[in-house]
Amino acid sequence: MNTVTRPRILVVGAGFAGVECVRRLERKLSPDEADVTLVTPFAYQLYLPLLPQVASGVLTPQSIAVSLRRSKKYRTRIIPGGAIGVDLKSKVCVIRTITDQIVNEPYDYIVLAPGSITRTFDIPGLTEHAFGMKTLAEAAYVRDHVISQLDLADASQDPAERASRLQFVVVGGGYAGTETAACLQRLTHAAVKRYPRLDPGLIKWHLIDIAPKLMPELGEKLGSSAQEILRRRGIEISLGVSIAKAGPEEVTFTDGRVIPTRTLIWTAGVVASPLIxxxxxxxxxxxxxxxPEMNLPxxxxxxxxxxxxxxxxxxxxxxxxxCPPTAQHALRQGKHVADNVIATLRGQARKPYVHKDLGLVVDLGGTDAVSKPLGIELRGLPAxxxxxxxxxxxxxxxxxKTRVMxxxxxxxxxxxDFVRTGFQARKAARLKDFEYTDAYLTPEQVRAHVEGTARQE
Incomplete structure (x- = not known):
């Protein structure tokens, strides 16, 4: 009996790029034309730009985690796990499921959209003592942590401990770091009014970056406007400065300053997923x-x-x-890659990706913002x-949309509101505990694993 096998399309990653690709494949491919599989540890798409608002409690975590299973027409098979290696020669993707089982997933076409991880450097104590702002769990955890510092400072009888718990350091003057510092500073500024034993003057936020300018993509005028807004709120901005070392109760800057703090938030850029x-x-x-067609040469x-x-x-x-690693490009690339995969599948010509950036927006909380849509500089409420x-x-x-609005x-x-939700466990979790960067294989390990599995079969 002849068995007709449909082409297997494997999409890795459920970020902006991966989800847009899957959705377009579902819309444009007939069910008997190909099988589509998505590899992701979580069955939701995270709207990453709004994470600082989750950390500050303006938005609930569920509001920016868009379920992948709401559509009744959804036919993509989801493998709950993360890709830890790809053998291009054998056309096999090695996956670690959320139960730590290692499985091989063969493919005919693979779309790699694993996203990025937080970029770190060889700074003593960084991964052990810093928080990130890259995942939903991190945002919820940071919110609990910041509120717990107010609770602990209020209960403390030690002036030194109280001062260290009320100082917060954010590293990274890009969009993520700037919005995180702005949103969380607003949270602590509002919350301290409910702590009559705390001196509001003790709460200090530091935003530092090794670059000479804050968010240079905004341009000189808007970048200066953003700095002025933050400084007016009392956030101390230090440029040309980074972290020399980090400890559980203090952070040392590269300019020699030692800041007593229990909160170090690291948002100094991203790097490609180790899967690559x-x-x-x-x-x-x-x-x-x-x-330009986004296929591997x-x-x-x-x-x-x-x-x-x-x-x-x-x-x-x-x-x-x-193309810069922005949501704007990822959304459009996802649709374009889906079209090119379909074109390849049908023996048609692929098209190169071209998109002109539409502008930038930075939400600083409240009525404060700076935006540059289509090159037009805006500030305040219009922004x-x-x-x-x-x-x-x-x-x-x-x-x-309804939840967010x-x-x-x-x-x-x-x-x-200033409620801790329970994510704050007795065992502290830091940068290294959220992104599982030690899970990936080397090219040699991938090849050995695939060959070993093939021999067993």
Whole structure:
């Protein structure tokens, strides 16, 4: 009896790029044309730009975690786990499930959208004592931690301990770091009014970055406006400065200052997922080199996009320019890769990816924001309207839009609440505990595992 096997399309990662790719594949492919599988540890798409608002309690965690299973038409098979290696020769992806089982998933076409991880450096104590802001769990955990510092400072009889618990350090002057510092500073500023034993003057927020400017992509004027807003709120900004070492109760800056603190939040950039290194293919700054059509040069069955791919930015007219790792590009690349996978499947020509950046938005909480839509510089309420309007419209489902809008309205009317939700466990969790960066295999381990499994079968 003849058995007809449908082509197998494997998508790795459920971020902006991966989910947009899967959704478009479902819409444009008939069920008998291909089987689609998605590898992700969580069956939701995280709207990453709004994480600082989850950390500050403006939004609930559920509101920015968009379920992948809401659609009744959804036919993609989900493997709950993370890809830890890819054998291009055997066309096998090695996956570690959420129960730590190692499984092999064969494919005919693979779309690599594993995203990025927090970039760290060899700084003593950093991974042991710093928090990140890259996952939903981290945002919820940081919120609990910050509120617990107020609780513990209020209960403490030791002036030195109280002072250290009320100082907070955020490293990274990009969008994530700036918005995190801005949103959490607003939280502590509002919360301290409920702690009559605490001196509001003891609460100090530090935002530091090794770069000479805050968010240089915004331009000189808007960048200066953002700095002025933060400084007016009392956030101390130090540029040209980083961390020399980190401890459980203090942080040493590279300019020699020692800041007593129990809270170090590290948002100093991202790097491509370690999965890319398992391929043994050419990379640029850790990102997989791909053609303008986003396929691996010389391999029509491998596509990569998003934060982990060095996608040529043809809109800039510069041969060396790469698309920045932004949600705006990832969303459009996801749809474009799906079209190119379908074109390859049907023997049609693939098209290069071209997209001109539409602008930038930075939500600093309350009525404070700076935005640059289509090159137009905005500040204050107009900028806030553009920033929140952009984020709201980018949410994929009406349920998510309703939840986010309801949260914003409730926060505007009722203000903040200062409840710890229980994520704060007795055992502290830090940067190294959330992203599982030690789970990946080397290219040699991937090959040995695939060959060993094949012999057993």
């Amino acid at each position: 290194a398992t391929l043994g293919a050419e990379t640029v700054k850790g990102r997989l080199v791909v053609a 010389g391999d029509d069955g491998v596509f990569a996009l998003g934060d982990s791919a060095a996608v040529p930015d043809l809109a800039k007219g510069d041969d060396s320019a790469m 806030q309207a553009v920033a929140r309007g952009y984020h709201w419209s980018a949410l994929r489902t009406n349920v998510a 309801t949260n914003w309205l409730l926060n505007a009317v009722a203000g903040d």
